[in-house]
Amino acid sequence: MNNGFQLDAVDREILFHLSQDGRLTNAELAKRVGLTSPPCLRRVKRLEEAGVVTGYRAAVNPEAVGCGLKVFIDVEIYANDRKTVEEFETAVASCEEVVEFRRMYGRPDHSTRVAVADHAAYEAFATGKLSGLPAVLCYTSHLIMKTIKATG
Known part of the structure; x- marks a missing residue:
């Protein structure tokens, strides 16, 4: 530590x-x-x-709140200047559908997990919010078939 x-x-x-x-x-x-x-x-x-325990949270059943479809998205951006990257990250992080968002080493540049109601809601997010951001070069969606283990 x-x-x-x-x-x-x-x-x-x-x-x-x-x-x-x-x-x-x-x-x-x-x-x-x-x-x-x-x-x-x-x-x-x-x-x-000491910051080892950072908080206490409730585990919420996504299906019970209308967010049963979970999708992992790999995002590559074309820009590498700080301002554009920060603007992109701020925009994605502010989306209510985004439940996890990470900047990665190497490729992809970012990894995102979203939770939405269904395929139509995911399409609306991907085409209406994500692909419309200026820094996005491309993204790849990975729909989750079954969660085997999830912690934290």
Whole structure:
């Protein structure tokens, strides 16, 4: 870890349990990792303050909120000047359909994951938003057949 922060076996166990269920009470978490509540809480606070634990989120079923179609998109852009790249990234990141967006080393330049209701909604996103951005050279869509494992 940076700045000399070291994780021991108990810290790793705490992280494992919190990643499985971020709503665990401190008492239940302490029980699972073999501590009493006060030292467990101190460890959790230390992990939060060190930036190891960055937040707690609800896992939302995409189908239940009308976003059952998930698509990975590889995007190549023609520009490499900072201003154009930043404008492109800001525009894509602001799209509500985009649930994950990464700048890559090599090709493709960017990898994006979108969640939409159906194929028509994806077509509207791809043709109406993504392909209309000035920096886009090309993009390749990968529709997900089945999710085998997804974490975090």
